[in-house]
Amino acid sequence: MEKKKKKKDRYDGISRRDFMKKGAVAVGAAMTSGLVLPKVVKPARAARRKYILIGRPNPSTGPIASFGEPTPWVDERAVAKINKDGGIYIKEFGKKVPVKIKIMDTESNPTKAGEVASRLIVKDKVDLMVFYHTPDTVNPVASICERFKVPGISLDAPLEPWLEGGPYHWNFHAFWSVEKDIVPVYTGMWEQVKTNRVVGILMANDPDGVSWSAVFKKLGAKLGYKFVDLGRFPYFNKDFSSFIDGWKKQNVEILLGNTIPPDFATAWRQCQRLGFRPKVATIGKAVLFPSAVGALGGDLANGLTTEVWWSPHHPFKSSLTGESARELCDAWMKDTGKEWTQPIGYKHAGYEIAADVLRRAQSIDKQTIRNAIADTNMDTIVGHIRYNKEHYSRTPLVGGQWVKGTKFPWELKIVYNKEHPNIPMTGKIFALS
Amino acid sequence: MVKYKWPILGVLFVGFATVPVWGSEYVLLFCLLYCLYLAMSQMWNLLAGYTSLLSLGQQAFIGFSGYAVAVLTNYYGVYIWLSVLIGGFFSVLLALFMSLFIFRMRGIYFAIGTWIFAEMLLLWFSNWKYVKYGTGLFIKPPHPPSMTTIYYASLIMGAGATAAIYIILRSKIGLGLMAMRDDEDVSEAMGVEIFRSKLFCFMVGSFITGLTAGVLYVFQIFIQPYKAFAIDWTVILVFIVIIGGIGTIEGPIVGTFIYVLLSQWLAEYAHISLLLLGIIAITIILLAPTGIMGTLHQKTGFAILSPRRL
Numbered sequence: 001m002e003k004k005k006k007k008k009d010r011y012d013g014i015s016r017r018d019f020m021k022k023g024a025v026a027v028g029a030a031m032t033s034g035l036v037l038p039k040v041v042k043p044a045r046a047a048r049r050k051y052i053l054i055g056r057p058n059p060s061t062g063p064i065a066s067f068g069e070p071t072p073w074v075d076e077r078a079v080a081k082i083n084k085d086g087g088i089y090i091k092e093f094g095k096k097v098p099v100k101i102k103i104m105d106t107e108s109n110p111t112k113a114g115e116v117a118s119r120l121i122v123k124d125k126v127d128l129m130v131f132y133h134t135p136d137t138v139n140p141v142a143s144i145c146e147r148f149k150v151p152g153i154s155l156d157a158p159l160e161p162w163l164e165g166g167p168y169h170w171n172f173h174a175f176w177s178v179e180k181d182i183v184p185v186y187t188g189m190w191e192q193v194k195t196n197r198v199v200g201i202l203m204a205n206d207p208d209g210v211s212w213s214a215v216f217k218k219l220g221a222k223l224g225y226k227f228v229d230l231g232r233f234p235y236f237n238k239d240f241s242s243f244i245d246g247w248k249k250q251n252v253e254i255l256l257g258n259t260i261p262p263d264f265a266t267a268w269r270q271c272q273r274l275g276f277r278p279k280v281a282t283i284g285k286a287v288l289f290p291s292a293v294g295a296l297g298g299d300l301a302n303g304l305t306t307e308v309w310w311s312p313h314h315p316f317k318s319s320l321t322g323e324s325a326r327e328l329c330d331a332w333m334k335d336t337g338k339e340w341t342q343p344i345g346y347k348h349a350g351y352e353i354a355a356d357v358l359r360r361a362q363s364i365d366k367q368t369i370r371n372a373i374a375d376t377n378m379d380t381i382v383g384h385i386r387y388n389k390e391h392y393s394r395t396p397l398v399g400g401q402w403v404k405g406t407k408f409p410w411e412l413k414i415v416y417n418k419e420h421p422n423i424p425m426t427g428k429i430f431a432l433s
Numbered sequence: 434m435v436k437y438k439w440p441i442l443g444v445l446f447v448g449f450a451t452v453p454v455w456g457s458e459y460v461l462l463f464c465l466l467y468c469l470y471l472a473m474s475q476m477w478n479l480l481a482g483y484t485s486l487l488s489l490g491q492q493a494f495i496g497f498s499g500y501a502v503a504v505l506t507n508y509y510g511v512y513i514w515l516s517v518l519i520g521g522f523f524s525v526l527l528a529l530f531m532s533l534f535i536f537r538m539r540g541i542y543f544a545i546g547t548w549i550f551a552e553m554l555l556l557w558f559s560n561w562k563y564v565k566y567g568t569g570l571f572i573k574p575p576h577p578p579s580m581t582t583i584y585y586a587s588l589i590m591g592a593g594a595t596a597a598i599y600i601i602l603r604s605k606i607g608l609g610l611m612a613m614r615d616d617e618d619v620s621e622a623m624g625v626e627i628f629r630s631k632l633f634c635f636m637v638g639s640f641i642t643g644l645t646a647g648v649l650y651v652f653q654i655f656i657q658p659y660k661a662f663a664i665d666w667t668v669i670l671v672f673i674v675i676i677g678g679i680g681t682i683e684g685p686i687v688g689t690f691i692y693v694l695l696s697q698w699l700a701e702y703a704h705i706s707l708l709l710l711g712i713i714a715i716t717i718i719l720l721a722p723t724g725i726m727g728t729l730h731q732k733t734g735f736a737i738l739s740p741r742r743l
Contacts, residue, residue: 116700
């Protein structure tokens with residue numbers, strides 16, 4: 001028995017050289033056929049479905065999930081509205097067809113976002129991609145759309161990092177710029193408070209922190225501000241006392257920050273404990289969302305200033321539902337019991353643009369849709385959208401301040417609107433000390 | 434089963450090699466991801482399963498090589514596949530440099546050491562102006578390769594990694610490795626050159642992981658330090674290898690399939706995806722502590738790619 005087995009094994013064995021030779025031929029043949037044949041053999045797979053499909057990669061979990069939170073509430077509402085009268089007329093079908101969306105989670109991870117976008121394109125065969133929220137989602141998905149030649153509409157990620165991936169052919173983007181919008185709004189708010197113009201920088205070592213501090217130091221110096229920059233700090237830093245000491249020594253009266261919420265909470269609490277009380281504290285990212293502001297505890301949030309890209313006070317209307325910004329926020333609060341957040345408007349605007357584009361394109365041909373996006377010229381709930389040669393459209397930015405609210409613990413008042421006077425001020429900025 | 438080993442593998446390989454002919458675009462994407470994750474998990478398997486080098490720092494090679502590809506194509510206009518190859522060699526250089534320090538450590542200290550290296554690289558790249566800090570880089574060659582080309586590159590990596598691990602384990606080094614895995618001190622006394630074998634495997638691992646990461650980022654286009662050097666990568670590789678069966682060549686082949694399938698399927702169920710992945714991992718570990726293929730082997734003796742010579 002033993003002997004037989006041995007013999008059999010030897011018989012099975014194939015010599016290494018033999019294997020290599022046969023293998024090489026097989027590989028060669030397979031690859032040539034793979035490269036040449038698909039164009040000849042593969043039957044044209046015509047889409048047999050009777051609807052328009054929009055791909056929606058969304059950060060539903062992970063560090064930037066608070067941006068993605070209004071999905072699917074906004075999405076389902078908007079799509080229901082688009083489909084109310086049977087949807088959108090498409091030439092290829094010769095009739096009105098409904099719009100469907102497919103939402104997939106990016107886990108706030110750019111690698112995953114790229115995989116998810118590829119899958120939406122090749123498996124689900126989306127006709128159009130609509131995506132939002134920070135460079136971690138927008139950059140990878142835009143790249144994938146370019147590769148597969150699928151039209152993409154994106155919003156809600158600063159322009160500068162997005163432009164790094166250009167020039168774009170298939171993608172169109174709308175949001176504000178750090179250099180042209182954030183700096184004027186922040187310094188504009190500081191101008192309204194009497195200070196010694198000495199700015200302490202509290203910025204994390206991440207894409208935003210690094211680019212914001214560089215931009216501010218470059219442009220702020222021209223406006224007569226002096227910056228006390230004690231360096232970037234890593235996420236979840238526990239001790240800011242050396243920063244605070246440095247600011248106190250240099251008599252800092254303005255605090256400029258861009259951090260994730262937990263880091264700002266730690267730093268701001270230590271500021272109070274160590275008796276550092278600047279006259280103005282303007283913080284990006286960390287105090288965008290009411291939940292993060294409330295988490296600071298006590299009265300610590302009172303008077304913090306930040307950028308406002310969208311609010312119920314914005315005088316814009318939805319082209320889809322006719323709702324004003326206020327009405328959209330009210331509907332959100334009624335349905336979820338939660339305070340409004342800034343991404344809600346931008347999420348809604350994405351569908352406004354998509355619906356407008358599809359109505360004008362009347363086709364699911366990708367090139368036609370792409371050209372229709374390029375021709376976009378419309379008013380949305382986040383302002384006017386008209387893409388320029390570089391495929392982006394700047395949206396308005398104003399400044400806001402958190403104060404004690406009546407309906408919710410903290411409410412954001414608009415206190416600066418110089419560049420966009422059509423957005424009404426709802427409060428007057430006050431100094432922290 | 435063993436009798437039909439080569440025909441089965443041959444059919445499997447030809448099947449994979451002709452995906453662009455018979456498969457839809459989605460099958461192609463699926464197989465592409467499958468091959469890439471297979472190559473990387475095979476290499477982690479080689480290190481952790483056979484060489485007792487429990488590396489938690491595979492992301493160091495992934496990120497380093499990915500960045501090498503990005504910098505070479507963007508800043509120097511190097512041909513895309515040449516830069517992938519150079520990225521692989523950079524990854525080996527990194528491994529050599531790392532080995533100066535971490536090869537003085539054993540077991541869990543080695544694991545922590547590799548992880549620390551990856552974290553150091555993360556800090557370095559996110560503070561390095563040349564690579565635009567944490568903003569990330571787009572890999573934009575003048576002539577972007579087609580999906581079919583990228584797929585073949587990934588197929589070469591997947592099949593190549595599996596073949597490499599098989600050949601290594603069937604060689605003299607492999608015998609030494611398995612002796613070493615069972616008892617390091619005794620095997621050294623018996624004449625196994627422990628240091629050299631470990632270093633060899635570490636370098637092979639870094640080379641193939643680096644090459645694969647290069648192909649991965651050619652596919653991904655966008656690279657950003659916080660995710661490129663994230664421990665998430667190693668977590669995925671550990672998941673694949675543990676589920677499939679550590680210390681078996683078939684393990685990662687099955688594990689990768691399960692992982693890619695799950696990650697594709699679960700992305701639609703955003704809020705529960707991680708929960709489900711966790712439950713599946715725990716269930717498999719409880720029911721089959723040595724992984725799917727490991728348990729199958731224990732129960733039925735099934736092994737198609739056993740490095741053992743009967």
